Amino acid sequence: MAHTHPKIVDLTHPLASGMQIYPGDPEVQIAPATSLADDGVVVHALQLGTHTGTHLDAPSHSIADGRTVDGLDLGRLVAPLLVVDVTELAQPGRRIELAQVAAQLEQVVPGAVVVFRTDWSARFGQHDYLEHPFLDAAIAERLLAAGVTVIGVDTLSPDRTDATAESADLPFHDVFLGAGGVIIENLTNLSAVDPARGPWISALPLPFTGLDGSPVRAVAVHRA
Numbered sequence: 001m002a003h004t005h006p007k008i009v010d011l012t013h014p015l016a017s018g019m020q021i022y023p024g025d026p027e028v029q030i031a032p033a034t035s036l037a038d039d040g041v042v043v044h045a046l047q048l049g050t051h052t053g054t055h056l057d058a059p060s061h062s063i064a065d066g067r068t069v070d071g072l073d074l075g076r077l078v079a080p081l082l083v084v085d086v087t088e089l090a091q092p093g094r095r096i097e098l099a100q101v102a103a104q105l106e107q108v109v110p111g112a113v114v115v116f117r118t119d120w121s122a123r124f125g126q127h128d129y130l131e132h133p134f135l136d137a138a139i140a141e142r143l144l145a146a147g148v149t150v151i152g153v154d155t156l157s158p159d160r161t162d163a164t165a166e167s168a169d170l171p172f173h174d175v176f177l178g179a180g181g182v183i184i185e186n187l188t189n190l191s192a193v194d195p196a197r198g199p200w201i202s203a204l205p206l207p208f209t210g211l212d213g214s215p216v217r218a219v220a221v222h223r224a
Contacts, residue, residue, distance in 0.1 A: 010218075015053050019052070055213055082108060111149075134161075
């Protein structure tokens with residue numbers, strides 16, 4: 001009997017030199033360190049921040065003494081996936097309120113990863129990607145109460161991005177990371193996830209010792 005592989009949907013932006021970053025984060029630079037001609041092998045040097053591209057925030061990203069990325073339970077990051085469709089609410093700089101998503105959150109089961117689909121990812125690499133819609137902190141409280149400790153967005157952040165602010169104002173982060181939660185940011189391709197096929201998500205970080213986040217390779221896995 002032939003083995004039927006599950007359908008994999010890639011939810012990850014490619015990593016490349018000069019790619020868009022959160023304002024103030026380290027620029028991404030990828031350059032050859034060795035060559036086949038000179039060294040017999042190809043190796044590249046990477047310069048990038050822990051929050052480059054599709055990545056996760058560990059609690060220590062914004063919470064004093066919060067858990068670091070190498071201490072996360074990986075079982076939380078391979079889990080059933082619920083996609084909350086907020087595409088009709090996705091307008092520049094718009095706050096998405098709990099009452100607007102409450103009906104969809106009725107489907108939440110404890111331990112699921114809940115991601116919010118705005119389709120703003122189509123703007124990735126453009127200046128207006130920074131003007132994304134964002135989530136009210138009451139949504140974080142509702143999800144935590146439902147047993148959800150990992151959420152994701154297809155935007156720069158579940159909080160408003162203000163490139164002119166001297167320091168970040170992160171009420172959603174404060175609530176969710178403050179409770180030990182994990183936030184996955186800069187997801188893409190959420191329109192390809194089929195809720196009828198029981199999707200799971202895998203979004204595993206690199207185990208950087210004592211650090212605040214990591215790029216991830218996020219994929220949705222559908223039943224064959």
